[in-house]
Amino acid sequence: xxxxxxxxxxxxxxxxxxxxxxxxxxxxxxxxxxxxxxxxxxxxxxxxxxxxxxxxxxxxxxxxxxxxxxxxxxxxxxxxxxxxxxxxxxxxxxxxxxxxxxxxxxxxxxxxxxxxxxxxxxxxxxxxxxxxxxxxxxxxxxxxxxxxxxxxxxxxxxxxxxxxxxxxxxxxxxxxxxxxxxxxxxxxxxxxxxxxxxxxxxxxxxxxxxxxxxxxxxxxxxxxxxxxxxxxxxxxxxxxxxxxxxxxxxxxxxxxxxxxxxxxxxxxxxxxxxxxxxxxxxxxxxxxxxxxxxxxxxxxxxxxxxxxxxxxxxxxxxxxxxxxxxxxxxxxxxxxxxxxxxx
Amino acid sequence: xxxxxxxxxxxxxxxxxxxxxxxxxxxxxxxxxxxxxxxxxxxxxxxxxxxxxxxxxxxxxxxxxxxxxxxxxxxxxxxxxxxxxxxxxxxxxxxxxxxxxxxxxxxxxxxxxxxxxxxxxxxxxxxxxxxxxxxxxxxxxxxxxxxxxxxxxxxxxxxxxxxxxxxxxxxxxxxxxxxxxxxxxxxxxxxxxxxxxxxxxxxxxxxxxxxxxxxxxxxxxxxxxxxxxxxxxxxxxxxxxxxxxxxxxxxxxxxxxxxxxxxxxxxxxxxxxxxxxxx
Numbered sequence: 001x002x003x004x005x006x007x008x009x010x011x012x013x014x015x016x017x018x019x020x021x022x023x024x025x026x027x028x029x030x031x032x033x034x035x036x037x038x039x040x041x042x043x044x045x046x047x048x049x050x051x052x053x054x055x056x057x058x059x060x061x062x063x064x065x066x067x068x069x070x071x072x073x074x075x076x077x078x079x080x081x082x083x084x085x086x087x088x089x090x091x092x093x094x095x096x097x098x099x100x101x102x103x104x105x106x107x108x109x110x111x112x113x114x115x116x117x118x119x120x121x122x123x124x125x126x127x128x129x130x131x132x133x134x135x136x137x138x139x140x141x142x143x144x145x146x147x148x149x150x151x152x153x154x155x156x157x158x159x160x161x162x163x164x165x166x167x168x169x170x171x172x173x174x175x176x177x178x179x180x181x182x183x184x185x186x187x188x189x190x191x192x193x194x195x196x197x198x199x200x201x202x203x204x205x206x207x208x209x210x211x212x213x214x215x216x217x218x219x220x221x222x223x224x225x226x227x228x229x230x231x232x233x234x235x236x237x238x239x240x241x242x243x244x245x246x247x248x249x250x251x252x253x254x255x256x257x258x259x260x261x262x263x264x265x266x267x268x269x270x271x272x273x274x275x276x277x278x279x280x281x282x283x284x285x286x287x288x289x290x291x292x293x294x295x296x297x298x299x300x301x302x303x304x305x306x307x308x309x310x311x312x313x314x315x316x317x318x319x320x321x322x323x324x325x326x327x328x329x330x331x332x333x334x335x336x337x338x339x340x341x342x343x
Numbered sequence: 344x345x346x347x348x349x350x351x352x353x354x355x356x357x358x359x360x361x362x363x364x365x366x367x368x369x370x371x372x373x374x375x376x377x378x379x380x381x382x383x384x385x386x387x388x389x390x391x392x393x394x395x396x397x398x399x400x401x402x403x404x405x406x407x408x409x410x411x412x413x414x415x416x417x418x419x420x421x422x423x424x425x426x427x428x429x430x431x432x433x434x435x436x437x438x439x440x441x442x443x444x445x446x447x448x449x450x451x452x453x454x455x456x457x458x459x460x461x462x463x464x465x466x467x468x469x470x471x472x473x474x475x476x477x478x479x480x481x482x483x484x485x486x487x488x489x490x491x492x493x494x495x496x497x498x499x500x501x502x503x504x505x506x507x508x509x510x511x512x513x514x515x516x517x518x519x520x521x522x523x524x525x526x527x528x529x530x531x532x533x534x535x536x537x538x539x540x541x542x543x544x545x546x547x548x549x550x551x552x553x554x555x556x557x558x559x560x561x562x563x564x565x566x567x568x569x570x571x572x573x574x575x576x577x578x579x580x581x582x583x584x585x586x587x588x589x590x591x592x593x594x595x596x597x598x599x600x601x602x603x604x605x606x607x608x609x610x611x612x613x614x615x616x617x618x619x620x621x622x
Contacts, residue, residue, distance in 0.1 A: 053481070074481060077512075085504035088467040092474025095452070095459060096405075096482070100474075116501070119464040120471060124452050 008215040008244075011203040012232070016196060020236035025229075026315060029196035034226075035133035037169035038190050039064025041176035042101055042131070046072050049180065055090050055102040057083045063133050063190075065103050083108040087116035087130075094126035099180060105139075106132040106148025106189055110155055121185050122160045129179045135165060135189035136276030137304070137321065138226055140314035148189070149304050152224070153281030155187045156254050162207065163253040165189040167228035168198040171251060174205035182207055193314035195226050210257035212264075216246035219332050219339070220264035223274040224250050224283045227302070230318065231274050233325035238332055245332055253283055261290050270335035271299045274328050276318070279303035298338035300331040349392045351560045357427065358388040358560070359620030362589050363613055364423035364436055370609035372439040374448070378599040379417040382524040382584040383491055385558050387412075390489055391424040394567040399429040402456055408486050409475050411460045413468020414493035414522060415449040416601070421458070422446050430457035466499030468492065469519055473508050476517035476577075487571050488517045495527030497538045503548065509577040510549025518570040519550075519579040522557065524586035528600050545579045557582025589616045 009017055019025040046052045046068055056078045060066040069076035079086040083104050090100040102109070109117065109132040121128045137147040155163045162182060166172040172190060179186040186207075204211060213228070214235050223231035228249045235245045246268055248260060265271055271291065273284040284301030291299055302323060309321050318324045349357065362384050369375035391397070395408040412421045419439065426433045431445065438444035445454045449463030460471045472490040479486050492502060509517055521541065525532050532538060542552050551573055555562040563582070570578035586600070587593025590612040593604075604612055 077477060079504075079508055082501075082504035082508070084466070084501040085470045085473065085508055088470030088501070089474035089477065089505070089508065091467075092460065092471035092476075093478045094474075095409075095471075096475055096478040098478050098481070115464050116467055116470070120461060120467045124461040 010213050011199045013200055016198050020233055031194040031196045032169045033194050034172040034190040035063045037172035038131055038176055041173035043068050051099045053098050053100050055086050055100050057086050057104045083113040084116050087113040088120045090128045091120040091126045094128045099127055101129045101131045103131040105134040106151035110151040118158055122158050125160050125184050128185050130187045133190045134192040137309045137317050139192035140317050141311050143311035144308045150278050151189055152253050152277040162186045165225035166251050167249050168195055170199050170201050171203055178207050191226050196229050198229055208252045208255040210248050210250040210260040213249050214247035216244045217268055218243045218245055219270035219336050220246040220268045221272045222248045222250050227274040227276050230325040231328055234328035237329045256286050258290050261287055265295045265297050269297050270339040272331045274302040276323050279305050298335040300335050302328050302331055354388055354560050357392050358385050361388055361423040362616045365419045366609050366612045368419045368436045368439045369603045371437050373603045374440050375419055376416040376601045378586040380420040381588045382586045383417050383420050383522045386520050387420050387424045389563045391428050406486050409459045409488045411468040411472050411490045412462055413490050414496050415462030418450045425457040465496040466501040469502055469505035472517050473505050476514040479516050491520045494523045494532050498536045506548040513575050514577045515574050517577045521581045522584050523581055524584040526586045526597050542581055551576040551578040554581045557584035
């Protein structure tokens with residue numbers, strides 16, 4: 001970047017900006033799985049709010065909520081490998097004014113216990129926070145049974161749901177704290193695999209408000225969870241080709257920030273969505289619904305096609321299943337070309 | 344508002360009223376589940392008119408006992424008890440399952456005064472009860488949590504997850520009442536998917552088990568009051584009941600699980616219930 005230019009980045013750490021053009025950002029950047037950031041955030045939250053209780057289903061060591069259990073044993077409840085019971089018990093607790101964070105993996109929260117999550121938590125709109133690690137194919141090595149590649153799509157379809165998937169460790173902490181201020185059920189999706197610490201703690205996290213983290217005018221990449229960093233890498237690669245692409249961290253899938261999407265659509269005229277989640281029903285679908293009804297423009301979705309993934313290193317899986325920065329950059333070039341062709 | 348404690352005879356008379364309400368409600372709605380509502384009528388009457396610490400004028404009273412009808416389809420019995428106890432006007436009973444009614448086809452805590460937990464999808468209620476009981480222990484509240492579970496419902500695996508958890512945390516502030524009426528939607532429980540020996544199962548899961556005749560008011564009251572004071576273990580009262588109890592043509596007939604009586608059938612049912620109450 002030239003010193004004479006104003007940085008296009010917002011709330012992005014300078015260390016990360018310096019590494020975005022590097023092939024080995026993941027090797028060099030400070031990083032952490034966002035499940036651990038959740039565990040840190042809930043520990044801090046537990047100190048200042050005695051209504052907070054943490055429920056686990058035999059994953060407290062994996063997620064790090066065992067630290068909450070050590071600090072607040074009386075407010076920690078390990079239900080064993082029984083997610084359905086945990087979710088309905090969380091609902092019961094919420095009826096008495098406690099604020100449970102029910103902790104498990106995305107596949108179990110959004111599928112195995114979905115009946116409890118729908119009928120006992122969302123239908124009565126109880127104040128339960130669902131903390132789901134292993135969202136998307138972020139447990140690379142564990143393979144398909146533990147890869148929550150549908151969680152965002154499923155949770156978005158439930159009435160009264162609020163669905164949040166933060167991009168990095170700092171915004172995960174902000175999301176966990178924001179959820180506590182939000183009345184009603186909140187689904188939080190975290191990563192099992194490490195992601196870089198992208199943002200500074202001055203990030204203006206507000207549920208339902210997408211944040212422009214890189215300015216641009218040629219196209220907009222709207223990304224969620226672990227693909228936000230891939231979107232930033234893609235934008236840097238496009239910049240080297242003279243393309244100036246906006247990046248939006250759409251951490252809240254629902255309620256969707258329709259205003260930010262339409263603003264980006266109108267100002268940049270081309271949209272790419274990027275999610276480590278099924279191609280159906282998630283961020284891409286949500287953004288497409290907004291655009292088709294309000295402002296149809298060239299758009300392309302990056303997401304998991306009609307397939308299950310497999311075991312493997314996280315970054316290699318992103319490449320194999322079409323979710324990497326290169327895939328996002330190629331999609332952006334395609335929509336920019338379509339935009340130009342239609343002018 | 345303290346409610347005068349009812350005698351056994353008064354409870355029996357109230358159970359007759361509640362059974363009549365159930366028949367009227369379901370006949371008027373032309374839909375609903377009479378069999379399992381009638382089997383639970385004596386238990387629910389004892390809870391609402393004698394055993395539970397509740398006050399219909401203080402819906403959010405933090406120290407109130409909680410009741411969950413985990414077999415939510417039997418909600419006509421719950422609605423009748425709530426109306427007779429003064430939670431809402433009896434006129435609402437005529438609106439069961441109608442549009443804009445406070446009385447949904449399955450219990451909805453956000454619509455119906457006095458309902459502490461939404462229910463309907465089977466196998467949730469005992470878990471919710473575990474959560475409320477744990478909260479009571481944490482907050483050092485002395486309320487008691489009462490959960491009515493169905494015998495067919497006991498085929499849901501999550502019931503046993505909740506059973507394990509209740510024993511782990513020694514939830515002596517939680518009592519389950521098994522409405523053991525032997526029938527479910529499709530068939531006899533014993534033929535469709537046997538749950539016996541059900542008392543042994545609960546004992547093996549670490550529960551204090553009491554077996555009673557679920558239509559004998561004296562036994563019901565004694566068991567409920569005993570459960571309230573039993574220490575260090577959750578109690579389950581296995582109440583042997585008759586599905587459709589009080590109506591000759593409904594008793595022990597699978598088809599009356601989820602079928603409304605026509606007007607003539609309803610009149611006959613009401614007459615039988617009232618006659619039985621006079622004996």
